[in-house]
Structure formats: C-alpha cells, structure tokens
Amino acid sequence: xxxxxxxxxxxxxxxxxxxxxxxxxxxxxxxVLVVRALLSKVIRTSIQSTELRRKWxxxxxxxxxxxxxxxxxxxxxxxLRTLALSIxxxxxxFVVATKELILCFMGSLxxxxxxxxxxxxxxxxxxxxxxxIDQNLLATTILEVGPGKLTHQRxxxxxxxxxxxxxxxxxxxxxxxxxxxxxxxxxxxxxxDNWQKAQEVLLEVTQAQCQPYLESARKYMRRxxxxxxxxxxxxxxxxxxQVPLAxxxxxxxxxxxxxxxRSAIEQNxxxxxxxxHDFLPVAKSAGKVDESSEExxxx
Numbered sequence: 001x002x003x004x005x006x007x008x009x010x011x012x013x014x015x016x017x018x019x020x021x022x023x024x025x026x027x028x029x030x031x032v033l034v035v036r037a038l039l040s041k042v043i044r045t046s047i048q049s050t051e052l053r054r055k056w057x058x059x060x061x062x063x064x065x066x067x068x069x070x071x072x073x074x075x076x077x078x079x080l081r082t083l084a085l086s087i088x089x090x091x092x093x094f095v096v097a098t099k100e101l102i103l104c105f106m107g108s109l110x111x112x113x114x115x116x117x118x119x120x121x122x123x124x125x126x127x128x129x130x131x132x133i134d135q136n137l138l139a140t141t142i143l144e145v146g147p148g149k150l151t152h153q154r155x156x157x158x159x160x161x162x163x164x165x166x167x168x169x170x171x172x173x174x175x176x177x178x179x180x181x182x183x184x185x186x187x188x189x190x191x192x193d194n195w196q197k198a199q200e201v202l203l204e205v206t207q208a209q210c211q212p213y214l215e216s217a218r219k220y221m222r223r224x225x226x227x228x229x230x231x232x233x234x235x236x237x238x239x240x241x242q243v244p245l246a247x248x249x250x251x252x253x254x255x256x257x258x259x260x261x262r263s264a265i266e267q268n269x270x271x272x273x274x275x276x277h278d279f280l281p282v283a284k285s286a287g288k289v290d291e292s293s294e295e296x297x298x299x
Contacts, residue, residue: 021075028071036064100164104138107163111140116166121175122259124149125166128159139163152263175259177224180217182233183262186242187251187270192281195249198273199239205272206237206255209265217256 039060047053073080095102110116117123122131122145129149130142144157175181187202189195210217218235225232237255244250257265 021079024075025072028068028075032064032068032071036061039064100162101138103164103167104162107166108137111135111163111166111171116171117173117175121173123174124172125161125169128161130154130159133158137163140166152266177221179258180220180235180256181259181262182235182254183257183266184252184254185266187253189249189251189279191247191249193249194279194281195241195251197277198279199241199251201273201277202251202253202269203237203239205269206239206253209269210237210255210257213258214256221256 040057043053043056043060047056117132119132119135123129123142128142128144129146130144131154132140132142134141140161140163142159142161144155144159145152146155187198189198207214214235221232221235224230235256237253240252240254242250242252253269255265
C-alpha cells in the first residue's frame with residue numbers, strides 16, 4: 001500500500017512541470033483574449049471611419065497572435081529544445097542507417113540530370129565495363145564486355161552496379177556518338193621490324209573495310225557536330241605512330257564503324273594484314289630470300 005502511494009506521489013511530481021506549463025499557457029491565452037476584447041471595444045468606440053477601424057482591428061489581431069506565439073516559445077522553450085535534439089538524433093541515425101540507399105538515389109538523380117547514358121550504351125565505371133540493359137533508382141545492370149578495356153566481346157556475365165558509384169566516379173560512355181563511333185586499337189612492333197610497311201598495309205586494309213559506309217559516316221558526323229555544336233572529327237581511317245618505349249613502335253589504327261561492328265571489323269583487319277604479309281626486319285627478310293634461292297639452286 002505504501003509502495004503504491006509512493007509511486008503515485010512520484011508520478012504526480014513528474015507531471016507537475018507539465019501541469020505548470022499548461023497552466024501558464026492557458027493563462028497567456030486568457031490574457032491575450034481579454035486584451036483583444038478590450039482593444040477591439042476601444043477601437044470600435046473611438047474610431048468612426050470604417051476603413052481605418054477595420055485596419056486597426058486587423059493589425060491588433062495580428063499583433064496579439066504574434067505576442068501569443070512568442071509567449072508559447074518562451075514557455076515551452078526547454079521542451080522544444082529537447083524535442084529538437086531528439087528529432088536531430090533520430091534524423092542522424094536514419095541517415096547513417098540508410099546512407100547507401102540515399103547515395104543510390106542521389107546517383108540516379110546525377111546520371112538522369114546529366115544524361116550520362118541510356119539503355120543500350122556501352123559504359124565504363126571504375127573496372128566495370130559493358131552494355132546497359134536495365135536501370136532503376138537503386139542500380140544499373142550491364143552486360144560485361146571484355147576481358148580488359150581494349151576488347152569488345154561480351155563475356156556472358158551481367159554486372160549490377162549500385163547507382164552510388166555515379167556520385168563519386170566518372171562515367172565513360174563509349175556510345176556517345178550513337179550511330180557511328182570512332183574505334184581505336186593498337187598494333188605493337190619492335191623498332192627493327194618493318195613497321196613502315198605495316199603502316200601502309202594497315203591503312204590500305206582499313207580503308208577497304210570502311211569503304212562501303214564511309215560517306216554515310218561522314219554525313220552522320222557532320223549532322224552530329226551541327227546538332228551539338230561540336231567540331232566535326234575526321235572520319236577517314238588513319239594509322240598513327242606512337243613510341244611508348246625506346247625499342248618499340250606502336251601503330252594506332254582508328255576508323256569509323258557501327259558500335260556493334262567494332263570487334264568484327266578489327267578482327268577482319270588483323271586477320272587480313274597478318275595472314276598475307278610478313279613484317280620481319282629487312283635484313284632477316286633478305287636472309288630468308290637468300291636461303292630460299294640457295295635451296296632452289298641446290299634442287
């Protein structure tokens with residue numbers, strides 16, 4: 001019995017501050033209502049002009065509402081601060097718990113706002129590279145292309161990329177020019193090899209492979225440049241020289257093609273060039289010719 005009575009006393013002591021705050025709030029409300037009634041009576045009796053009387057009544061009402069709100073803030077200030085701290089703590093916990101989801105939503109907004117890519121485009125994000133087949137608010141699905149960054153064959157694997165990567169990582173869109181792309185691949189040679197002949201043969205074979213659609217690619221690139229305000233790139237096939245190391249020569253082949261034909265045309269060029277020609281050093285080639293002539297003479 002005594003314990004129950006003590007618990008009721010403790011509960012009453014805990015509720016006393018709340019009761020005092022409610023009582024103070026009611027007292028403030030009554031004071032504001034009484035003051036408004038008195039001021040309204042004075043305004044109606046002392047001001048004869050209807051427009052001026054209406055103006056003073058409205059201003060008095062608004063002023064008393066402002067006083068009442070300020071009084072509420074002063075009365076409930078401590079409780080409001082406690083409530084604000086609780087809300088902030090809950091918000092921080094919510095953000096920490098859903099950080100990845102929020103980043104995924106932000107990444108979706110970033111890629112949508114920047115129009116980084118669309119379904120069917122070939123993209124690369126970090127080490128992930130492939131053709132986009134699906135995208136939503138949380139993730140983007142690509143069909144992997146590889147292996148490596150220089151090949152264009154599908155591996156048969158699908159990769160689901162969280163959209164949070166698009167917030168912090170650059171996106172490479174290999175299908176930016178849509179109908180036609182400029183494909184580039186490198187053929188390495190040693191310095192002593194007959195790379196001059198290889199350069200000529202590569203250019204001839206590449207021009208022959210691109211001849212059926214070269215004019216169409218030129219027209220498309222001109223339209224693309226006019227539409228997007230870009231400088232029109234040179235579409236004609238070319239073979240450039242790079243010297244990455246002192247003893248090496250790299251021939252960089254560039255040509256226009258449909259996005260789906262990059263790998264097929266590259267393989268056709270390499271098969272024709274290396275299947276019909278030999279690019280050994282001139283001295284070795286001459287030695288082979290001499291050996292073959294000697295064999296013929298012995299026969």
